[in-house]
Amino acid sequence: MLQRRHLSLTYLELAPAKPEQAPLMIMLHGYGSNEKDLVQLAPSLRPEFRYISARAPQEMDFGMFAWFPLEFTPTGIRVDHGEAQRAAGQLIGFIREIIAEYQPAGNKVFLMGFSQGTVMSYLTAFLAPELLHGVIACSGQLPEKTFPYDALKPALRKIPFLVMHGSFDEVLPIAKGLAAKAWLEEHVDDLTWREYPMAHQIADSGIELICSWLEERVPEASEKA
Numbered sequence: 001m002l003q004r005r006h007l008s009l010t011y012l013e014l015a016p017a018k019p020e021q022a023p024l025m026i027m028l029h030g031y032g033s034n035e036k037d038l039v040q041l042a043p044s045l046r047p048e049f050r051y052i053s054a055r056a057p058q059e060m061d062f063g064m065f066a067w068f069p070l071e072f073t074p075t076g077i078r079v080d081h082g083e084a085q086r087a088a089g090q091l092i093g094f095i096r097e098i099i100a101e102y103q104p105a106g107n108k109v110f111l112m113g114f115s116q117g118t119v120m121s122y123l124t125a126f127l128a129p130e131l132l133h134g135v136i137a138c139s140g141q142l143p144e145k146t147f148p149y150d151a152l153k154p155a156l157r158k159i160p161f162l163v164m165h166g167s168f169d170e171v172l173p174i175a176k177g178l179a180a181k182a183w184l185e186e187h188v189d190d191l192t193w194r195e196y197p198m199a200h201q202i203a204d205s206g207i208e209l210i211c212s213w214l215e216e217r218v219p220e221a222s223e224k225a
Contacts, residue, residue, distance in 0.1 A: 001013065001014050001039065002015075003035075007097045007101065008090065008094050008097060009055055009056075009057060009090075010054075010055040011052050011053055011054045011055060012036065012039050012051075012052070013051070013052055014039060014042045014053075015050050016047060016048050016049060019050060019102075021103060021104060021105050022048060022049060022102075022104060023046075023049050023104055023105045023110065023214075023218050024050045024051075024099075024102055024104035024105075024109045025045075025051050025109065025110040025111070025214075026052045026053075026095060026098065026110070026111050026112070027039060027041075027042075027051060027054065027112045027117075028091075028112065028113040028117030028118075028121060029054075029055075029056065029116075029117050030115030030116045030117050031067070031116040032060060032065070032066065033064070033065070033114075034056075034064065034065050035053040035054060035055040036053070038053055038114060038117070039051060039053035041202070041207060044207050044211075045207070045211055046215065046218065049110075050102060050104065054091075054094065056087075056117075058087075067084075067087045067091070067116050067117070067119070067120050068080055068084040068087040068116075070116070077172075079144055084123065084143065085123075087120065087123075088120065088123035088124060088127055089127075091120055091123075091124055092124055092127060092128045092131070095109060095124065095128070095131050096131070099131065105218075106133060108130075108131055108132055108133045109131065110134045110135070110214070110217075111125070111132060112136040112138070112210075113136070113137055113140060114139055115138070115139050115140055115171065115172065115200065117138075117140070118137040118138055118139065118140020119140055119141060119142075119143060121136075121137055121140070122135070122140070122142055123143055123147075125159055125161075126143070126147065126152055126153075126156060129153050129155040129159050130153075130155050132159050133159075133160075133217065134159060134161070134162070135159060135161050135162070136161075136162045136164075136213070137161060137162065137163045137164070138164050138165075138202050138206070139164070139166060139169055139201065139202070140165075140172065140177075140180070141176035141177070141180060142179060142180045142183055152187070157187060157188050157189055158188075158189060158190075159188060159190070160188075160190035160191075160213075160217055161188055161190065162192045162194075162209070162210065162213045163177065163181055163184065163191065163192070163194075164177075164194045164202070164203075164209070165177025165178075165180075165194075165195055165196070166195075166197070166198035166199050166200060166201060167196065167197055168197065168198060168199050169198075169199055169200045170200060171199075171200040174195065177195065181193045192209075192213060194209060
């Protein structure tokens with residue numbers, strides 16, 4: 001596993017045995033974590049993928065990073081929406097760099113986000129759906145209502161989504177996941193939803209589901225190359 005710093009974001013790379021035009025997944029960690037988090041799951045996922053685990057740009061403390069600032073209040077988490085939009089623009093620029101660097105199948109990528117990384121995955125899908133083969137959204141939520149949903153691109157409807165959430169999530173309650181499910185059911189054609197009896201985490205059975213979900217969609221992605 002190699003750490004790379006030559007693009008706009010620092011990232012870890014785990015390459016497959018046959019890297020030429022391999023399908024590519026970009027992994028987006030949660031608030032206060034780093035690029036070493038989700039990449040630990042990569043060996044349990046599909047072996048033909050190249051995995052890119054990106055480090056969020058805002059440093060909070062040693063080894064802790066965020067995609068955009070959050071404020072924890074008695075009434076819930078408050079988001080700086082301007083910073084979130086700027087972070088999305090920076091991430092989309094990084095995804096374009098990654099596509100140019102590695103030339104994955106179809107010149108598109110899969111995104112896998114956890115918590116705040118899921119918010120970033122949704123923002124990317126809404127703003128630049130043409131870059132994506134699919135989105136895996138773990139324990140997250142949709143962007144807040146201030147997002148300009150009336151400006152969504154038609155290509156969003158064709159992106160497959162896998163959304164997983166824990167019924168005992170104390171950080172982002174299950175209601176957040178259910179709200180995302182309800183919205184996506186109306187706006188995309190391919191949605192897989194799973195609720196697990198867990199907290200703010202990814203279940204082992206969720207890893208198995210991710211593998212089978214990817215297996216179904218890799219041939220389709222390759223056909224678009």
